[in-house]
Every structure is written in structure tokens, then in C-alpha cells.
Amino acid sequence: MRKIAYLIILMMMYANAGRAAEKMYWLPADCSQNRQQLFSYFKQAALLGLEQRDYAFALVQQLQSGYMPTDSLMTDRALTQAAIAFFTDVAYGPAITRIGYDGLKYVPDCLDIPTLLYSALANNNFNKLLEKVEPSAPQYNALKSMIAFYNDRLQRQDYHPVKITSETADSSNHPLIDKLYQLGFLDAPDYTAHEDTLRIKIRAAEYMFEFLEDGALRQGVIEELNVSLEKRLSELKHAINTFRWLNCLRKxxxxxxxxxxxxxxxxxxxxxxxxxxxxxxxxxxxxxxxxxxxxxxxxxxxxWTVPHNIAVKELLPGIKGAPSIYLEAGNYQVLDKSGRILDPQSINWNTLNKHNFPYTLRQMFxxxxxxxxxxxxxxxxxxxxxxxxxxxxxxxxxxxxxxxxxxxxxxxxxxxxxxxxxxxxxxxxxxxxxxxxxxxxxxxxxxxxxxxxxxxxxxxxxxxxxxxxxxxxxxxxx
Known part of the structure; x- marks a missing residue:
């Protein structure tokens, strides 16, 4: 379905351009700068929380290796389709499951991606298109910066998985120091760091993980620190694409x-x-x-209309002990199926259970x-x-x-x-x-x-x- 949508958008792009369908944007010799800029954009996908393989990855690899296709028009169109897909994902995020019920029927569409792409190519400012399409909110930039940072840490030669086992918060705890470095709380894995310095960094980590910021290396803090950098990166990617998805709605x-x-x-x-x-x-x-x-x-x-499960599991046992006292103390009314208010004394509460409770409890204001x-x-x-x-x-x-x-x-x-x-x-x-x-x-x-x-x-x-x-x-x- 998504592929069909991109093909329709591609056709719209050529129509909006007012050019013949034979027009090519990437493969002719005088388009090499645009082509290299497009490949550079695709290469940035991981830093943007996207997957480079989603954007004509095999074709781009072939072209970069010197392979020239026999059908240059179809190849050019494939690159245009990949470009539209890329900038659409940058603007709105890829299609991922975010909610179970969508009463808004919301589909982000506040940017005309094909027109923006054609305009950038026509006006020789294709190298500025990414910043025009990306959200500008500080929250988005914070997520993007952390994704780039974690990607950098993962690609370093000194990266290795770390598991903290000791609650000792001093320079002898090398896994702690390694993890604080990997997460960016330390500029270098300094195994001579003073305990006071480490306590300050632990407090910063506790803030990030929503713990009491006391500098103590408790078990819960250790568990969060031990979550792999790869998993944290996956969580960040999901978040940044959700934030993109919200961008049009909140404009x-x-x-x-x-x-x-x-x-x-x-x-x-x-x-x-x-x-x-x-x-x-x-x-x-x-x-x-x-x-x-x-x-x-x-x-x-x-x-407050008490949900049935709460009424029969949590309130009914207390009501059976002293109906009038319990209901009056909680300011509850008893309603029948027609919504009429009943006298609690007229009900034999001991005969009721979770399978037999034909009433509604309503708490008054x-x-x-x-x-x-x-x-x-x-x-x-x-x-x-x-x-x-x-x-x-x-x-x-x-x-x-x-x-x-x-x-x-x-x-x-x-x-x-x-x-x-x-x-x-x-x-x-x-x-x-x-x-x-x-x-x-x-x-x-x-x-x-x-x-x-x-x-x-x-x-x-x-x-x-x-x-x-x-x-x-x-x-x-x-």
C-alpha cells in the first residue's frame, strides 16, 4: 500500500513540475551534485532515527560502485521515489504502531514533499532541503542529538557491552565508569575518577532514569544502567519518529x-x-x-460512575458488611438498569456477586x-x-x-x-x-x-x- 502511495506521489511530482515524464533528476552528468547530495542524505539516516536500507539501498550501492543501469529513466524514477520516501519519513516518521484506537483518523500532511523536492532541485538548493523538512521543536532536536551521540559511541573501536554488578561507587568499579562514559556522563573512561565526581555523575543518570537523585548506586539504578546502548537507541528512534508524527497536528x-x-x-x-x-x-x-x-x-x-469490575471486586465486599454506612461514607448512589436511584435498604446485598450485580454505583460530587x-x-x-x-x-x-x-x-x-x-x-x-x-x-x-x-x-x-x-x-x- 505504501509503495503504491509513493508511486502516486511520484506521478504528482512530475505533474506539478510541468515537465515531461522523461525528465531525469539524478543520473545525467550535470546532476551528479544532486545525486551525491541525495546519497549523503541517505547515509545520514541512522543519525536521524531512520534505516538507510529503506531508501533504494541496493541500487545506491550499485551506483556508487560505478554500475550504470541500462534503463536510466526507470533508475532515475526509483531514486526519486526513494527521495520522496526519505523526506516523508524525515517529516512525519515511518509508519509504526503508536496507538490502539485512532478517533482522530489523523494522517500528517502539512508539507507538500514532492513540490518541495522539485523546488529544491530546480533552484539549486537541494542541500538545504533536509532542514526545511525536519521538525524544529527543541524536543525533537534533543532526541536527534542523543541518537547521534549513541550512534557515535557504538561505532567507536573501544565500545564493548558493559554489565555493572557491584554497588560500589568508586574508581574500582570499572564497569560503572565505562557505562557512564558510554552514556555521555563522562568524557573519557577515567579509572582514577574521584568518588565525589562519580556520585555527581550517578545523580545525573538517576535524573535521566527518573530515580531519587541521591548518588546511591542502588539495584534499580544498576538495572537501568545495564540496559544496552543498542536498546536505548531503539527506544530513541521510536520516540523521535512518534514526535515527527505529531508535528503537523500541533503546528x-x-x-x-x-x-x-x-x-x-x-x-x-x-x-x-x-x-x-x-x-x-x-x-x-x-x-x-x-x-x-x-x-x-x-x-x-x-x-463517578463506578466501573463494573471495581464495583463487584473492590466495593461490594465492603458494602455487604454495612450497606448504609459504607455507601453513605463514600457518597455513593445505587442505580437500576433504567438509571433510577434506589434505596440501598431495599436490596439484599448478600445475594449479589460478580456474576449477579444488576446495579450501577455512582459516586456523587x-x-x-x-x-x-x-x-x-x-x-x-x-x-x-x-x-x-x-x-x-x-x-x-x-x-x-x-x-x-x-x-x-x-x-x-x-x-x-x-x-x-x-x-x-x-x-x-x-x-x-x-x-x-x-x-x-x-x-x-x-x-x-x-x-x-x-x-x-x-x-x-x-x-x-x-x-x-x-x-x-x-x-x-x-
Whole structure:
């Protein structure tokens, strides 16, 4: 399918150029500079998080060895097709699985790659095309720089796999020093480095791996340091291509991005991060799902409709002990299948179980409501949404994987105010109230909705543009 798409684009390129189909761009003698520049671009693929073999690799090898094909027109077209594929991947990233549900039906298309390519060739500035096509965000550049650095380390003659086994943080721990050098925390593998210097470098590594920055070489820190450089490079490549994929979407509008391993939320607009918040995501047994959708409403003082599994597994045993006390203390209502509120005393709770529970539990608004006072809704098949929470202490953990799949947002109120600025004063004033003035949830529609993307990236830049690596909590990158 992708090959057919490139052939169509290739035909468009010739049509846009207004030239005959016989026009060639690479093989004639007067095009040798363009040809060599194209081969130079392809050679940079690894430094860009791409695979050189995806771009007419065998043909390029033949041409560089002096082989001249009999059908020069078809060869020239093959090189043009490879060039379009290369610059398309530079702009948008290659097609890789990023999300399970795509409610946006989003396909990046903010650049006319064939026209840009033809224009660069026609105006003799083909050597400037790469910088025109690449994203310009600082996060992208940070990922690109780290990819280039790790590639350089892997290609050095002194590179060798390293495994740290000792928790000793001094110059006697040669594997530690080697690894700190390979990751760029040391300029050279100095086996005379002072312990204080090594502690400082360990703190820098702990920051990158989202650990307490105390300079202690604990087992968890050792495990992250022992991840191979090749695997880190693979994680970085996945991340940079996802960031490319997002580039068109965030150019002229807010885009809410949640990275599950980082347990962080970002609001991007163009090359800027407008808001960053810690979040709590699903634990491994009840994971959050990667998806794309649109936030279509903000709800103040929301009800919490308890998911069936939580109701029967976690709440029902407590309800059976003292129905009225338990339900009143949690501010729960019991609804039948028609949505009518029932008297809990009219139900024989001891006859109910996970196979027989024809009711819905709904928690009323209030300071103890599990959703807090803000809920941001978007359609998806996983019943996932963004919401506030009264349980603030969980945000203090570095590993914030505690929920049943929904996303708890530490800065839910600032997020809502940012996304619906026309209603910001209302949100600000209402959020300070203990109960809604109307006695029921207040819904603020959002038209058009704000794109929300939930990703799974083990490597991702933080709000300051520093690339960090996070726990592969769902083991998707094993």
C-alpha cells in the first residue's frame, strides 16, 4: 500500500513540475551534485532515527560502485521515489504502531514533499532541503542529538557491552565508569575518577532514569544502567519518529499528549510546551491504553460512575458488611438498569456477586469524589478520560502507575482553564466551591474538540527538553 502511495506521489511530482515524464533528476552528468547530495542524505539516516536500507539501498550501492543501469529513466524514477520516501519519513516518521484506537483518523500532511523536492532541485538548493523538512521543536532536536551521540559511541573501536554488578561507587568499579562514559556522563573512561565526581555523575543518570537523585548506586539504578546502548537507541528512534508524527497536528493548535511510561502530560502548541503536569496512569494489571481522540467536553463536579469490575471486586465486599454506612461514607448512589436511584435498604446485598450485580454505583460530587472536581471527556472504547483527584499524595511518587486505566491529572484545573479560555473565569471561580451551584454536574462543551494523544514511549523529552528514559511498566519494549 505504501509503495503504491509513493508511486502516486511520484506521478504528482512530475505533474506539478510541468515537465515531461522523461525528465531525469539524478543520473545525467550535470546532476551528479544532486545525486551525491541525495546519497549523503541517505547515509545520514541512522543519525536521524531512520534505516538507510529503506531508501533504494541496493541500487545506491550499485551506483556508487560505478554500475550504470541500462534503463536510466526507470533508475532515475526509483531514486526519486526513494527521495520522496526519505523526506516523508524525515517529516512525519515511518509508519509504526503508536496507538490502539485512532478517533482522530489523523494522517500528517502539512508539507507538500514532492513540490518541495522539485523546488529544491530546480533552484539549486537541494542541500538545504533536509532542514526545511525536519521538525524544529527543541524536543525533537534533543532526541536527534542523543541518537547521534549513541550512534557515535557504538561505532567507536573501544565500545564493548558493559554489565555493572557491584554497588560500589568508586574508581574500582570499572564497569560503572565505562557505562557512564558510554552514556555521555563522562568524557573519557577515567579509572582514577574521584568518588565525589562519580556520585555527581550517578545523580545525573538517576535524573535521566527518573530515580531519587541521591548518588546511591542502588539495584534499580544498576538495572537501568545495564540496559544496552543498542536498546536505548531503539527506544530513541521510536520516540523521535512518534514526535515527527505529531508535528503537523500541533503546528497550529493545542495538542494534549500523555506519555504512559513517563506518567506525564504535555500540552504542545507549535514548538512550545504550554503546560506540563504529572499524571497517574494505569498499573500493569489495569493498563491505560494508547489512543487518539478529541476532548469534547469539560465537566465540573462530575459524577463517578463506578466501573463494573471495581464495583463487584473492590466495593461490594465492603458494602455487604454495612450497606448504609459504607455507601453513605463514600457518597455513593445505587442505580437500576433504567438509571433510577434506589434505596440501598431495599436490596439484599448478600445475594449479589460478580456474576449477579444488576446495579450501577455512582459516586456523587464532593471533595471525596474519585474524579475530583474536573473531568475531561473524549470518546474511546476503553472508558478512559482525564480527571482531577482528591488523592494528591500519589503524585509525589516517581513511578505513578496506580489507576485502573484512567488518567489522573495533578494540574487538572489549569489544564481545563488552558483548553477552554472563554470559560476560564467560570472554571476558576466554580472550582473553589464545595458543591455546584445548580446541584448537579456542569458540562462545558468544546467545539471543535482538542486533540488528545495517549502514547507509550519509554524515551521522551521532559518539559525542559531533556531526554529521559522511563520504566517499561507494560513491557512493550522487551
Amino acid at each position: 497550529y493548535q493545542y495538542v494534549v499528549v500523555v506519555d504512559i511510561p513517563a506518567a506525564e502530560l504535555f500540552v504542545y502548541l507549535g514548538d512550545s510546551t504550554m503546560l506540563n503536569s504529572r499524571v497517574i496512569v494505569g498499573k500493569a494489571k489495569t493498563p491505560s491504553s494508547p489512543l487518539a481522540s478529541r476532548i469534547d467536553e469539560v465537566i465540573l463536579f462530575p459524577y 464532593g471533595c471525596d469524589n474519585s474524579l475530583g472536581i474536573i473531568k475531561l471527556n473524549f470518546f474511546n472504547p476503553y472508558s478512559t478520560y482525564l480527571h482531577d483527584t482528591p488523592a494528591r499524595s500519589y503524585f509525589m511518587f516517581n513511578s505513578r502507575y496506580f489507576s485502573h486505566g484512567c488518567i489522573r491529572v495533578e494540574d487538572a484545573i489549569p489544564l481545563a482553564k488552558l483548553l477552554v479560555p472563554a470559560e476560564a473565569p467560570r472554571i476558576d471561580s466554580l472550582s473553589r466551591m464545595k458543591t455546584p451551584p445548580a446541584g448537579s454536574p456542569i458540562t462545558i462543551p468544546m467545539k471543535p474538540g482538542i486533540p488528545v494523544i495517549i502514547l507509550y514511549e519509554v524515551a521522551w523529552p521532559d518539559a525542559n527538553g531533556k531526554v529521559r528514559f522511563f520504566e517499561d511498566v507494560y513491557e512493550k519494549f522487551k
